[in-house]
Every structure is written in C-alpha cells, then in structure tokens.
Amino acid sequence: MSASATPSQRDASPPSRRSWGALALALPALVLLVVVIGYPLATIVLRSFAEPQWGLQNYGWFFSTPINLIVLQRTFAISAWVTVVCVICAYPFAYAMTAVGPKLGLLLTLCVLIPFWVSGVVRTLSWVILLQDSGVINSMLRSVGLDGVRLIRTQTGVVIGMAQVLLPFMVLPLYSVMKGIDLRLVQAARSLGAGPIRAFFTVYLPLSLPGIYAGAIIVFILALGFYITPALLGGPRSTMLSTLVQNQVLSLLQWGRGGAMGVVLLVATFVLLALAGPLMRQKHKQGTR
Amino acid sequence: MSETGKQRGAAIDLSAVSKAYGSFRALDDISLHIEAGEFMTLLGPSGSGKTTTLNVIAGFTEVSAGSLQVGGRSVVGMPAHKRNIGVVFQHYALFPHMTVGRNVAYPLSLRGVAKTEREARVKRALDMVRMADFAHRYPSELSGGQQQRVALARAIVFDPPLLLMDEPLGALDKKLREWLQLEIKRIHRELGTTFVYVTHDQEEALVLSDRIAVFNRGKIEQVGTGRDLYDAPETLFVGRFIGDSTVLRGQSRGDGSSTALDIAGETVTAPLKHAGRGQPVMLLRPEKLAIRRPGLGRNDGDNRLSGTISEAIYLGSGSKYEIRLRDGSTAIVRSPLTDESFTIGEAVELCFRGEDAKLVADDSAADTTLT
Amino acid sequence: MAMHPLTRVLLGLACILVGLWLVAPTLVVVPMSFNENKSLAFPPQGFSWQWYQNFVTNPEWSTSFLNSLKVATVVAVLATVIGTLAAFGLDRMRARSAGLLRMLLLTPMVVPGVVLAIGIYAVYLDARLVGTMTGFVLAHTILALPFVLIAVQASLEVFDKRLETAAASLGAGRIATFRTVTLPLIAPGILSGLLFAFVTSFDEVIVSLFITSPYMKTLPVQIFTSITRDADPTVAAVGTILLCATTILIGGGLLLLGRDRRSSL
Ligand SMILES: Nc1ncnc2c1ncn2[C@@H]1O[C@H](COP(=O)(O)OP(=O)(O)OP(=O)(O)O)[C@@H](O)[C@H]1O
C-alpha cells in the first residue's frame, strides 16, 4: 500500500487539461470509427426503413417470407453446432497446453497459432479440396470400396469447415483462463476425499467456466456473421444469413431488404454481447475469488 | 569528490504547504526548514503524508497552497525534470532495458555531458556505492540491495544539491538494511548534499538523521534531533511513536507550579505547569520508572502507583516488565540486570521522580493513528 | 502432477486428433500446388512448377499480390500510429470513459462482416471510393485498429509508469522520457500490433469483395473469385506460399520471444 501512493508525473497537470489531451490522442481513431463504421452502419439502418419507401415493409417482408426464417433459424443452428464442436475439441487441447512441458507446449501453441494466422480463404480452399466429390475423403472412401458421401454443399461440411477455422478463438481464451487456475485447489479437493472425476467436475470445470463462456461467445458471434466458408463450402441447403444479405444487395440491388437482414444480424449480435457481458464478468469474479 | 564539501547542499523551505485530493487534505499547512547539507528524515505512520511531501519537493505533485523554495529559489510550478533533484525510490525504478552502466549514465546523457567525462563520472558513482564490477549487468540480474545501490548511484551521479529517498530500504531484509544505512550515512558525509529521507522505521531514523520531522495525519507534530524527540516530546503522539513510553491519564489538578493526576485513587504529581490545551497526561520513558515490592522503604517526593506484573521479558542487558495499573492501563519499565527480578502476577509499586515526567495534552486520536 | 495413465492416453489422443484437424487440412494445398493438370481433384497427378510460374507471370495474380502488399503495408503503419495514440489516450483517461471508448473502438471486431461490407459499399458508391487504394486502406485500417489497440494496451498495462517518474527526476522532459523509456519498453506491443494489422489487411476478404473493382483487386479477392470460377491450382500454389511465410514468421517470432524472456526479466 505504501509504495502505490507514488503518483506519476502527469499528476502535476490539472485533471481537466489531462483528459482533454487524452481525448485528443484518441481522436484520430474515433474519427475513423465514425466515418468508416458509424456512418456506413447508420446508412444501412436508414435504408432498411427508407427504401423503397418509408416504413417497416422490409422487416415485414423479412419476417413473413418462410425462406428467410428458415435461413435465420439455420444460421443460429449452425453457429450453435460450431460452438459446441469448438468447446468439445478445444477443452482437452487447451488443458494439454497448460499441462505439458515447454517443448511440447511450443508445438501445441504452433498448432493453434499457424491456422490462426493463415488466411481464412486459404484454409477454406483446403476444405474445398478435401470435401469436394472428387476430394481426399471421398477418394479414400472409394479406394476402400465404399460409396462416396456428399460433404460439400451440406450443413455437415459447413460445420466442419467453420469449426476448424474458429477453433483457435476457443482455444486461446480457454488456455489463458486455465493457465491461471491454481492446481492446488484440485489437490485440496482430492485430499478432502473427492475422486478425480468428482474433483474435476466440482473444482476444475467451474474454475474454467469463464474461459468457456468467453470463447463460446466469440465463436458464436463470429459464426453468426460468417460468410466465406458457407459461401464456398455451402449449397442451397446450407445458406446462411450473410449470403442472403450479399445476394439481396449485389445481385438484386434490394438495399432495403438487404439492409433489414443486416440489421437483424447486427441486433442479434449486440443482444448476445449485452447478455453475455455481465455473465462473463460475474463468472470471472467467482473464478478469481 | 568533496573539496567543495559542505557548500554543495541546497537548503529547502516549505512554508504553509497544503495538498488536497478532493476534500481530503494529504498535507495540511506544513512548514519545514531544512538546512543545506542536513540529513533530514521524515518519519510517521502509513498515510501520514511523508511521500506526498517528498513528491511535492521533487515536483511530481503540485502543491494546492503554500510556497516551496529549494536553494533559495521558488520551485512552485517548475516541472520535475528541471529541478535537478536526485530521487531514490522504494521500488528502485531502474530502467530494465538498460545496463547498470547506461542507467547511471542516463542523467548525464540528458545533460549533454561528453563521453569521456560521462564514463569517468559513472565509474566514480558506481565506485562510491561499490557496484563498479556490475556495470554491464542488467537490473534483472541484480539482487534487491544491489539494485538499490545502483539507483543511489544514478541519483547522485549528476551531483544534485538535494537527494530525496522514499523508504529506499523498505523492501530489504534487516541485515542488509542495517549495512546500507551505514553506507548511506557515509555517502552523505562524503557528498555534503542535503538528504531528505522518508521512513516509518524509528530506529532507522535515529541511526541516520541530523534531525527528524514527525508526521501525523498530514501535519508535522515536531521537528528535532533524535534526542530532542525522545527526551522532550511535545505531543502525546511523538512520545508514543518514538521509543516506548508509559502514558498516565487521570483527573488533573493544577496549581501555579505543579500538576497532579488522580489515577484510580492514587495521586502522582509533577513540578510542571500544563501549558497545552485539553486534559494533561504524563509521559514516562521506561528507564525513568522503577519497580519495587510494596511496603519497602519509601522516599518522600517519589511518586508511587500500585500494580501487578503482567509480562516479564528477559533482554540480556536487562529486563523489561509490563505492569498493569489499577486503572487498567499498562506501564513499561526497563530495569538493569543487577536489580532483583519479579514474576508475573506479583503485586508491585511503580516509582518515578516527578521531574522525569513530561506533560502533554491528551489526544485520543493518537491511539487510532498508531494502531 | 499425477494423472491416471488412462486419462493421460485419452488426453494425448484427443490432442493429436485436434492438432491434426487444426493443421493437416491446410497442408493439402501443398501437394495440389504441384499438380500437372488444371484441376483441384484429388489425388494430384505428376509434378510441375507451372502454377508457381503462373502466379509470378500472370498479371491477374501478381498485381493482386502487389496490391495486397501495398495496402497491407500502408494499413499496418496507419493503424499502428492511430491505434498506439488511442491506447495512450485511453491509458490517460478516467477508467469509466476509457472503458466506454475502448468498447466503441473494438466494435469493428464484432460487427458481422457482411453488414459492415454493405454499409461501406453503400458509402463508397456515393464517395466514389469503390476500387480505389484509399478505399481499401480506410476500410482495412478500421478493421485492424482493434488489434493494435489490444496489443498496445496490454503492454502499457504491464509497463511500470513509475519509471516515467524516475526519468523525470533524472532530468528527462516528456519527449525524452517517451523516447528513451516508454517507447523502448512498449515496443514489443507496438510491433505485435503492427504485425496483426498487416496480417488483418492482407487476409481481409469480405469487405474487399464488395469494394473491389476489376482494376483494383487484392489477393484474397483474387483467390476467392478463382475458387468460385474455376479449379485453377494457382490458388494452391499461393496458399502454399502463404502457409510457408506464416510458419516461418510465427515460428521465428515464438523462438525469439522464448529467448527474449530468458535473457530479460
Ligand atoms: N493521488 C492521490 N489521490 C488521493 N489520495 C492520495 C493520493 N496520493 C496520496 N493520497 C493520500 O494522501 C495520504 C498521504 O499519502 P502518502 O503517500 O504521503 O503517505 P505516506 O506517509 O508516504 O505513507 P506510507 O508510509 O504508507 O508510504 C494518504 O491517506 C493517501 O491515501
């Protein structure tokens, strides 16, 4: 407590001048944000109400057209599946990252980071090569005398591809939370008579929940807005909302309808974030206590 | 380095300095004069404003009111980097990306000192703190005590007329602390610079300082040499903060030349007039008190109080006793080894000469800040 | 820490599977890039360098690559400067306003790509920025900004600000303090922000697909259109090159980081 009382040098200037200076530093970023994000989003929201005429007709159209609702539902379903797959696969992997020695740890870290940094288009391209009818999986199946299966342009294919692209976003937050878990707590539980499985479910899992929450939210939100993978791997039966938006705007020039869809996607994203924010913070507090 | 010796230091004058954080007054109307070349220690409990005072002098914090002169010139409003004052921090604050040598050379480079002279002065400063062999190491490769010595070298290498140190030894163990105290004293003697030193360790303050300023809740309670503070505390707080002391409280009666206290039916008197405001209390140092078995011969003029031994500690050079008085308070007595010894629970009489007692104003808040 | 042998085996197995799933699929582009036939069908036939040759000589590919390089370089510099300034600004603000501004500046990360893309497309159509270098740079900069902000803020958080006070006591003014103390100590954060910004721009595809024109294409756009248009193995060659470059960069970076951590701190 005593050492922390040393104020820093900027303490010398009066607070009002200090915060104006600080705001000035952030100003270029804010201007860019308003011009390149704020203004375009506002334009889209406006158009969704104003084109072709003022009113709610675009939203009326969206919610009364069955195909839109099917796609909306499918978008959520695919995102949920992707999230579940990511949690299941990332959990043991992230745990192993905390448990192994430095050499193996570096290898595992590379496994996560390389795909993380390799362009998403390239990674989707490799899934196209793997999953296509003349792709790796089907040629292997055929070579052992089995019938080929349809993977490309199916929901399964889309989920597999998306989950692989999004997995690092699940592993990294999980890893950072798990790294901070005090393993002595697990030992304490064991010494109190809990079996290994019980100790895991009553101590370790609850402590790692903040990581699961954080990762799941990120993955789910990114999945909702995914465009490249469904566009390349998907077909008519696995279209997601993003593709529909693109179609309305670029092919049909229906800015109003495309805008309304975009707004639906945007609202869904922010509602999720708003719901998840307090949840994550609360869980985090419990985790550190 | 010290031919010009004692002229090197700068005098400091703080007058009516206040520092407020919102409605909280971290410094409340402080006035303090520090002589050129003096070793002044700011002593006080946590949160009493020592660091704030140092920060005000260094220029890290601006005063809310009052004036501040260093070397005869007002420095109010002058930014820290123009004040030419050396500072040693409790947390060392060595630059982790520079070697020891570059850390120490840093203030010289900023002042445009030429390379050859810079190297000579860095070497001299490192020699002075006995760290010359470590010039090529990084701070992370040094122990705490070594880092603090480098920090000291860095703060004196540019010959500042004033050196400020904020609990520089706070993070070190006792042995190292005692050794470095002697080193700091030696360096002060060799440099002749004015030192202002912050600590909350009274022993450290007594070892190092020419004079000590005792801080309490943003005010200075008393300034004086260690002996002044021990022998003639002006406030209850100072009496209790420096050294052990026994505090006697009771119903007071005063005539023109003496003061008497009624303590649970017994009376003690001192040939002093209470000058302060409020209720007077008597302060007694442990070695001014004596104990004896009740009923043994008594000298008239001696004050006597009855109590029971509640703690007996053997100290090697003597014994220390705690005695529970009738009113429930505790007295502390140190007696030389030759005296007879007492056991816990024994009923005893506490004796002292009236002129050994100090009269100060009662201050119930002193208890809360001390604990 | 003792683990049941069975648990250990299962965990190891799960790890290997997940690790393979993460890395192996991407590797399939390597054999495909040496295909003799103009096809992406598996298995590839024969061996040839022609697709690499095509990448270098075919202006469609080489120009888009150069465009991406140019845009990403400008974006990296711009985003790093603006993002670093903003990080310093937020660092100097009261916690509440800093938190709010930070949330705002991070929104580009969570806004669904397509929504942003149609918005920017609409605005660019009016402002005649479609298919221009400026258009790409502006859009990519705002998308890269959050990464710079996060990286620099993280290093500012661990930076001991008391060192700035110490520098002032030794005679360093604000600018000298920044140059000799603050900047060198947060340089790793700024550098990783720069790298993130570069890669973000270099990989960006959704917004680029909307604001592109036949005269100004970036590499990801070219790859995307090539995949949807025909089965040109040049994409596999490009993918292989990118994969190698990334591996070298990340691997080298991690090794350097590991060595750095040992020597300092
Ligand atoms: N920047 C600040 N804002 C608000 N209050 C402050 C600030 N700096 C110090 N204070 C308050 O001023 C008082 C004096 O602080 P100071 O640091 O001077 O104490 P100190 O005597 O050095 O204590 P310690 O021995 O614990 O270091 C404390 O109560 C502290 O909480």
Ligand SMILES: [Mg+2]
């Ligand atoms: Mg202090």
